[in-house]
Amino acid sequence: MGILEVKDVGKRFGGLKALSDVNLSVRENTVHAIIGPNGAGKSTLLNCLVGKLIPDSGSVMFDGQSVLGRTPYEINQMGISRVFQTPEIFGDLTVMENMMIPCFAARDGSFRMHAIENMMNEKEMVEQAEQMLIDVNMIDKRGMHSAAMSRGDKRRLEMAMCLIQNPKLLLLDEPTAGMARADTNNTIDLLKQIKEERDITIAIIEHDMHVVFSLADRITVLAQGTPLVEDDPQNIKGHPKVREAYLGEAH
């Protein structure tokens, strides 16, 4: 039994069948990659997992509970964090503030008024946030307005914001899209490090096969809204169906 169980999920947009009969099982403390050609339904599936979309049929169970019908913030509170393809951070806030917000969310839940307390009095949280910034090598940028940072830094910040919540499941949406090779390798190293240091399950959507095969413990190939195969990386590499899907669709 995996920590995330997707059963028979289907989703239509008007006449377009975006997902059908998707079954997926992500085991705890593994890295599970979801790959597939453009338009295969990867993003739709991801959106169904985090509450942005509600599937027309099927079920999504996380840690024994259904996520369907829950809002994104409720799902996050269950322990799922998501990193976006284009970094979603609080651009108007400083790096440190960006880190503090998930700390509060993790401690206080989805809403709590702390209208007159001073933020910097939360010593424990500040330390925790600083430690995390040290971990991702951004402590020197703590006072910076996050919108002014480079794209790579923004992505690292977003990752750090997700990690500081200690999620059970981390969803990564093309974490290396548009990155230079060196940055990509850094990201891979970072993710490897995270995987080693923490008890965390990661689901990753990725185009870059180099990333996928460096990280993944298990791979699901999606094509035209349906999973083709789900297997270990070494078995996927030479799989005829996968070749067909990629070569047939995107040449």
Place this chain on the structure above:
Amino acid sequence: MFGLDKKDTSLLALVAILTLAAPFILNPFPTNSGLAQFNAGYPDLMQRFVIFGIFAIGFNILFGLTGYLSFGHAAFLGIGSYSAVWMFKLLSMNIIPAIILSVLISGIFAVVIGYISLRRTGIYFSILTLAFAQMSFALAYSVLTPLTNGETGLQLTLEDPRVLGQSATADGSIPVTNLFGAEMRSSFDMVVGPWSFTFSVGYYVCAIAMLLAFYLAIRIFRSPFGMMLRAIKSNQTRMNYTGLNPKPYTLAAFVISGMYAGLAGGLLASMDPLAGAERMQWTASGEVVLMTILGGAGTLIGPVLGAGMIKYFENIFSKINDNVLHGWFSFMPDGLEDLVVTIIHPFVGKGWHLTLGIIFMLVVIFLPGGLVEGGQRIAKAFRGKKADDNKSASTEPAE
């Protein structure tokens, strides 16, 4: 001090000094000099400065922090005023119960209007709040007249059934609003040489209310709650995916700013027990928006400056008529005097709107951060080229 860091403490101290010394600061010109026209240190205007300051500070908690632009905030000001006047009519001339009621009632209305309006964002939210306020105004002016006294505005009468206190004083007039006996209207004049300074009880009550409101606003700005509000303005998607529900945060901000408006309305009625429907018209809502932007949205002190600026023009410039102009320039030869008066004439008196409009444009063109930015530039010029990676205290959470 007071749980604030050094910068904020000094800002608060500065505002406190300015507010408490306002009767001096606003009356810089000797009473019988020609420039006395520019003196603003009389009780009514000083009260308006701080009351509209409170209104703008509250509005800024919503708009400056969350970015939600309410175009109907005047409704809460009006509701606060009506509640306070009713309290004077029915209960007591003491301002404390009146102000408590106005804050509460405005808060209740804010919960309802906010809950509905916050189902939408951006311009759709603005129009929803505008619609609610305009409905309040139109109804208060017409069909709700039994409750609001319509066009004339709700006033005290000699027949009010005041439970605690008398309907009329022994000499047959309406009693005066007071704070445990200290009448809001009483004042003292201090004459120093050619200067004359007026200290009014009402003003100091308002000033203390504003200082408390300002202090609370600083605490909110620096609190985790304030940070959450800025986070909402910055990125609602990330907010959601960080496990935070933006709705209650924005609603809380909306209600807090509604209660600030209610406090302002209650104070207005306490200083002058009349509540008119025009207080709720869209122009009044627009005024607080302009005050906030003019001063600098999202800054602590900006809205207060903006409020002061607009009220100053409304009350001082509108009173400069041709006679006054001729008085000023009477030292010139006749022809030149008339020329100067003719040139200035369109901008003062009945033309005060024109001057205000020009100032809006100039400020927003040359000082994108509002008056606060002007202050910063001046301060910077004085400080010289001192490195300033730490911005001045008041502008931390800028746009």
Place this chain on the structure above:
Amino acid sequence: MDAFLLQTLNGLDKGSAYALIALGLTLIFGTLGVVNFAHGALFMIGAFCSVTLQRILNLSYETVDPSKTDFLGNPLKVKTPYVESWFGPETGGAIIEWSVPLAIIFAIPVMLAIGFSMERGLIKHFYKRPHADQILVTFGLAIVLQEIIKYYYGANPIQTPAPEALSGVAQLAEGIVYPVWRIVYFFFAIAIIGAVFAFLQFTTFGMVVRAGMADRETVGLLGIDIDKRFTLMFGLAASVAGLAGVMYGPINAPNYHMGMDFLVLSFVVVVVGGMGSLPGAVLAGFLLGILESFASMKEVITLIPGINQIIIYLVAIVILLTRPRGLMGRKGVME
């Protein structure tokens, strides 16, 4: 039944004014994304174009008529417009009488010029500024324009009557008469709306602008100078507002604050129609016009007292709560 029909007619007629003003506003606000609080002022200036033309045509020389006296008992000065002395009283009189339709020709270049200079001189610098700044600067501009008009023309309304031939009433059916000029206004509005739609739909310029509205960066990347086109758009919007104002003159006498009277309403119409949608704005204009007309019927007011005071706002609330982006709003525009 007659009453119902009459109010529908009236609603269409009111709605055509709303639609026309909203159309201009939505070109700037709904699509360029500029919160233009000066739009009402543009409408007002349009109306004053016809006042100005009327004044120009009425420029007169004075002759003293000793047989009459003025209010102080002095000999009366009689004014004769130059136009009448040049073209004779008949032709001259006709020219003066037709000053409103003539003002259309006069208003187009004036409004274009105002629109262009407003965009080039001011608005251009505010595309990337926060909406708050746009509100402040355009509101300031609106006040300035309004005060200038007040300075020259006073605060009192000034009648700009329709020509005699277009001013009576028309019998549309048994028991249904309607003012001719209001019918003219309706068809004029339809024509302008149609022209603007056709312009945006069928010309390359229109296509580029529509593409630019949807995705400004991409169009910019294609090497198309979108800025110049946006300037033109602004001029177009100003002209539409101005023409709406010119033609509105005979319905209600122009005064300097008529723009502010319409300002809030036009924002409501645009937003109810949905941000970024031209058809939405037009539809909302007619819808609100018709509903407002029905709400002003005695039967309705008796049923719900005060409904005529709030109908527009009530409808706006209901629509915005049931349809998140108004009637036909595009996703992501100023949400």
Place this chain on the structure above:
Amino acid sequence: MSKTNVTRRGVLKTGAVAGAGLALPTYLSAASHGGYTNAPTGDTVTLGFNVPQTGPYAEEGLDELRAFELAVQHLNGEGDGGMLNTFSSKALNGAGILGKKVNFVTGDTQTKSDAARASAKSMIEKDGAIMISGGSSSGVAVAVQGLCQEAGIIFMAGLTHSNDTTGKDKKANGFRHFFNAYMSAAALAPVLNKLYGSDRRAYHLTADYTWGWTQQESIQAATEAMGWETVNNVLTPLASTDFSSYIAPVLNSGADVLVLNHYGGNMVNSLTNAVQFGLREKQVNGKNFEIVVPLYSELMAKGAGQNIKGIVGSQNWDWKLENQMGSRYIGTNAFVKSFGEKYGFPPSQAAQTCYAQTLLYADAVTRAGSFNPCAVAEALEGFEFDGLGNGPTLYRADDHQCFKDVLVVRGAENPGNEFELVEIVEATPVEQVTYAPDHPMFAGGALGTCNPGA
């Protein structure tokens, strides 16, 4: 141009208190100031003229301001003296008031109760005004009147026509020279009867706020008393600009008279719309359809242009009064002459009422020998006078309302000159418009006692 020193207050302050740093109470304390608010102690006295200078009534406000300026000139002995020469009371001699030169300050009411009160307060608190006058709407008048009562200042109302000003909202410190809705109705009804007959069906459009309601109530009562039937009364929102949806139903309602209980911009627009719909040419029940605008004003008539022709209404005063109706209205020509020579056009009724109010105040002070509001009020109460253009007039003590003749006018068909917007139909004698102080339309309030402030 006259030059005035507006900062009189400073003079008196420094005059009164020699020595720095001395704190002493004003405004509420009698000791140093003769027992009432803003008691003038120098050689000047300041009056406050609070008129709309922005917003829809700005034009009317400016005309009031012109009249005030003229009145101050005449009080100070400048100019030709205007109505001072015809005024029945001869207490004023052109040497200011009680020997003090008259200064004035102006302010903008914006036609909003709030702004009007703020402006009036600044005149009282900052400029030391001893009397406030002006205004162009009843809401503002009632609000400022209330303020003056509380502050202990005399309020001489400008243009305010609602019954409430001297009805349920009357105040001991407030006085109204202008006529009211009841008087309009009482004057109009017989004329309407004479012009249009007693078998008429009236349709009312009424501005949906207190002034509109009181006027509609008054007109309905007066016209029904002479046999008219009221078909309908529809309330229109203040914010309306287009009244077509209210006018259209009139066409088939069976009514043959339309009564427009509107003022200002509302009136201009509703009348324009009514004419557009052909109501003026319409025939109903074999009679000509008629439009009535109970409260007329020259500036609105000007705004309504051609549409005003033949429309009947009432006025407080008109500049042609003395010429056309005889010397009963003495003072009119004197005023028109000095106003017309100074400004180039004849004064409006708003100007006349403001001018008269200023003179009446000054006269009352002089006769009372004191600026004390209570003494002034006493001098005004029950004061009978003549020569201010309205004929013999009484300032009734019971409600501080002036009783004088009311004019019924009609939009001029063939104006002799550009200023002749209306023609006078009748000057209704004062007896016909007088009512008992406890008339139900004016019930519900009390004057209270005069408040000298201090």
